[in-house]
Amino acid sequence: MTQVRVGQATDVGRRRQKNDDTALVDDRLFAVADGMGGYSGGEIASFTAIEALRAAFRRAPTADGLERGVTEANQAVAERASTDPDLSQMGTTLSAVAIVENGNDEVVVVAHVGDSRVYLLRDGELTQLTDDHTVPEEMKRAGQLTEAEAAVDPRRHMLTRVLGPRYENGPDMQTLIPYRGDRLVLCSDGLYGELTDNDIASVLRKTLDPNDAAARLVELANQAGGGDNITVVVVDVVDDDDRAAHASARLADDPPAAASRHGLMTADERNAQLRELSREDDRVAPSSWSDDDSPPAELDRARRLTARVVLFILAVLVVVGGAVGATAWYARASYFVGLDQGHVAIFKGRPGGVLIFDPTVVQTTDLTQAAVPAARASDVERGHEVASLGAARAYVENLRKDSLVVSSTTSTVPSTTPTSVAP
Ligand code: MG
Numbered sequence: 001m002t003q004v005r006v007g008q009a010t011d012v013g014r015r016r017q018k019n020d021d022t023a024l025v026d027d028r029l030f031a032v033a034d035g036m037g038g039y040s041g042g043e044i045a046s047f048t049a050i051e052a053l054r055a056a057f058r059r060a061p062t063a064d065g066l067e068r069g070v071t072e073a074n075q076a077v078a079e080r081a082s083t084d085p086d087l088s089q090m091g092t093t094l095s096a097v098a099i100v101e102n103g104n105d106e107v108v109v110v111a112h113v114g115d116s117r118v119y120l121l122r123d124g125e126l127t128q129l130t131d132d133h134t135v136p137e138e139m140k141r142a143g144q145l146t147e148a149e150a151a152v153d154p155r156r157h158m159l160t161r162v163l164g165p166r167y168e169n170g171p172d173m174q175t176l177i178p179y180r181g182d183r184l185v186l187c188s189d190g191l192y193g194e195l196t197d198n199d200i201a202s203v204l205r206k207t208l209d210p211n212d213a214a215a216r217l218v219e220l221a222n223q224a225g226g227g228d229n230i231t232v233v234v235v236d237v238v239d240d241d242d243r244a245a246h247a248s249a250r251l252a253d254d255p256p257a258a259a260s261r262h263g264l265m266t267a268d269e270r271n272a273q274l275r276e277l278s279r280e281d282d283r284v285a286p287s288s289w290s291d292d293d294s295p296p297a298e299l300d301r302a303r304r305l306t307a308r309v310v311l312f313i314l315a316v317l318v319v320v321g322g323a324v325g326a327t328a329w330y331a332r333a334s335y336f337v338g339l340d341q342g343h344v345a346i347f348k349g350r351p352g353g354v355l356i357f358d359p360t361v362v363q364t365t366d367l368t369q370a371a372v373p374a375a376r377a378s379d380v381e382r383g384h385e386v387a388s389l390g391a392a393r394a395y396v397e398n399l400r401k402d403s404l405v406v407s408s409t410t411s412t413v414p415s416t417t418p419t420s421v422a423p
Contacts, residue, residue, distance in 0.1 A: 006235050007209065007213060019229045049076065063109040091166070094114060111173055129176075134157070178240055190221060193228055337384045
């Protein structure tokens with residue numbers, strides 16, 4: 001049975017009068033809701049949603065039960081809003097993580113509406129699992145804004161989807177396989193509004209106790225300004241039924257098959273590829289130089305030049321050659337992980353190439369572009385640069401682990417029309 005240790009912390013921040021966030025830490029269900037709307041609407045909305053979700057999931061602790069729980073949470077908020085004109089505009093975000101049975105195994109299911117976030121820290125690398133349902137982030141996903149533009153867009157607090165009277169779509173749902181050492185983090189925007197993902201990852205890597213980690217993150221967000229309520233729930237997977245150990249053992253017992261499963265070449269396959277490459281070299285080798293007895297015209301002309309001119313040309317060639325060599329070294333000295341015909345591939349070179357030096361494919365994996373986690377998609381599309389082939393393979397492995405999303409459905413309808421504005 002998957003075992004977890006959980007920590008949580010919440011704070012009103014330094015500028016707000018009250019805390020509209022509500023956190024939930026139940027046996028197998030964890031959630032953060034960030035309410036909004038009127039004097040008391042925010043806290044009522046987030047609390048109402050969390051309580052309805054908790055009750056629904058207790059009745060049906062499954063993935064479907066979690067999704068229905070979000071729907072029931074929305075109904076509860078909408079009904080409460082309809083009873084009081086002062087609460088008519090209230091709404092709330094809701095991001096929830098549940099551990100549910102899946103056949104003989106267990107999976108983590110994430111349900112999400114709004115701009116609170118769920119992160120996963122796995123093997124030291126932080127990934128944002130959820131999409132922010134805000135105007136600039138929806139526009140970024142639709143290709144209408146760059147990441148840099150979205151980050152500073154003044155509409156970044158305008159939400160496109162929240163629970164409440166104007167709720168239209170169901171939650172974004174995704175499922176992933178938990179491994180021992182995974183650290184799931186749920187938070188309201190008061191955390192990432194003050195701290196970068198690198199700041200957050202740094203704390204999560206260094207602070208082992210989940211309560212200490214949550215408290216430290218809230219403390220740092222306050223130190224950075226505390227402009228909004230801050231809520232953090234940290235869920236550590238401390239036992240995964242030896243799922244990770246079994247996966248490693250399979251790799252050790254059956255290296256060729258395991259290598260294929262992970263999109264890597266076996267030694268035999270690599271040798272066959274090298275043999276094929278050497279045959280291609282043989283076909284290319286017979287050139288005009290070896291087959292043609294007469295010297296090239298350029299060389300013939302060069303012989304007519306005076307010794308001084310030849311020396312001058314040689315000097316120029318040395319300088320130019322050095323520059324070309326240095327450029328070639330720069331262009332070819334690194335690797336990157338990018339896309340090759342719809343598949344994740346490892347390239348030698350720089351993304352987009354440098355002058356005449358185009359990158360070359362070292363290895364194409366079986367990981368498709370569609371399977372790349374959304375949070376890494378733009379990084380991979382641009383080409384994620386690393387210093388070595390080993391680092392590239394490690395990055396691909398991390399992508400692969402993060403893409404162990406056994407099912408993923410979203411009902412996002414990109415919209416540029418805000419339905420609610422965060423306080
Ligand atoms: Mg907030």
